[in-house]
Amino acid sequence: MRKKIIAGNWKMFKTQAEAQEFLQGFMTELDETPDDLDTVLCVPFTTLWVMSKSLHGSRIKLGAQNIHWEDSGAYTGEISGPMLVEIGVRYAIVGHSERREYFGETDETVNRRLKAAQRHGLTPILCVGETKQQRDAGETEAHIFSQLEGDLVDIDQKNLVIAYEPIWAIGTGETCEAEEANRVIGLIRSKLKNPDVSIQYGGSVKPDNIDEIMAQPEIDGALVGGASLKPESFARIVNYQ
Numbered sequence: 001m002r003k004k005i006i007a008g009n010w011k012m013f014k015t016q017a018e019a020q021e022f023l024q025g026f027m028t029e030l031d032e033t034p035d036d037l038d039t040v041l042c043v044p045f046t047t048l049w050v051m052s053k054s055l056h057g058s059r060i061k062l063g064a065q066n067i068h069w070e071d072s073g074a075y076t077g078e079i080s081g082p083m084l085v086e087i088g089v090r091y092a093i094v095g096h097s098e099r100r101e102y103f104g105e106t107d108e109t110v111n112r113r114l115k116a117a118q119r120h121g122l123t124p125i126l127c128v129g130e131t132k133q134q135r136d137a138g139e140t141e142a143h144i145f146s147q148l149e150g151d152l153v154d155i156d157q158k159n160l161v162i163a164y165e166p167i168w169a170i171g172t173g174e175t176c177e178a179e180e181a182n183r184v185i186g187l188i189r190s191k192l193k194n195p196d197v198s199i200q201y202g203g204s205v206k207p208d209n210i211d212e213i214m215a216q217p218e219i220d221g222a223l224v225g226g227a228s229l230k231p232e233s234f235a236r237i238v239n240y241q
């Protein structure tokens with residue numbers, strides 16, 4: 001069965017104090033979440049520990065925004081699987097387009113990071129998606145298929161989430177039409193060995209478009225950037241109708 005997963009990606013936002021303030025508001029706004037929905041907060045490394053303590057016993061799960069492929073070593077600025085597991089992290093975003101664009105992430109390093117997450121029992125959220133240029137040139141499918149081919153080499157598809165994030169829709173307010181996101185996600189699913197992989201949509205998800213997005217048959221959840229930073233808006237997204 002495909003699980004529904006709504007995850008907030010805070011990117012490089014919020015200090016510990018701001019994170020705690022968010023949680024207070026968010027918990028009050030949140031309805032009783034159904035059993036088949038995972039709510040995840042992917043927060044900066046510096047707030048993971050305080051969030052882990054505050055979320056203890058709650059239904060909200062914690063996610064990291066990256067993970068290194070080695071368990072330890074001389075890798076300045078990186079965080080490993082055992083470090084994340086020890087503090088209660090359950091998910092890790094891997095291969096976000098911002099990592100690929102600004103930090104030299106390649107399909108090969110994405111593949112290694114996916115393996116590390118799975119090795120430590122974390123669920124990786126693999127991000128794929130095309131640029132505006134690629135979309136305009138009719139290369140959306142070819143680009144995403146090529147990312148999947150490189151990223152998923154020898155990856156166990158049992159413990160895996162994929163997020164389709166068209167880059168042109170990230171942080172722009174320009175959402176991909178729900179039907180189009182549904183179509184691309186269907187194509188992604190057709191390339192997978194395991195039909196039960198949950199596939200999210202990400203890119204300008206907001207309280208006013210979440211209901212339509214979640215109503216699409218192929219879409220199993222959302223990866224939310226900007227709108228996950230405010231308690232009321234993220235709660236409305238998680239409480240989708």
Ligand SMILES: O=C(CO)COP(=O)(O)O
Pocket residue numbers: 009096165169170171172173202203204205223224225226227
């Ligand atoms: O990159 C995203 C989530 O990973 C999407 O960001 P926005 O929701 O701000 O467009």
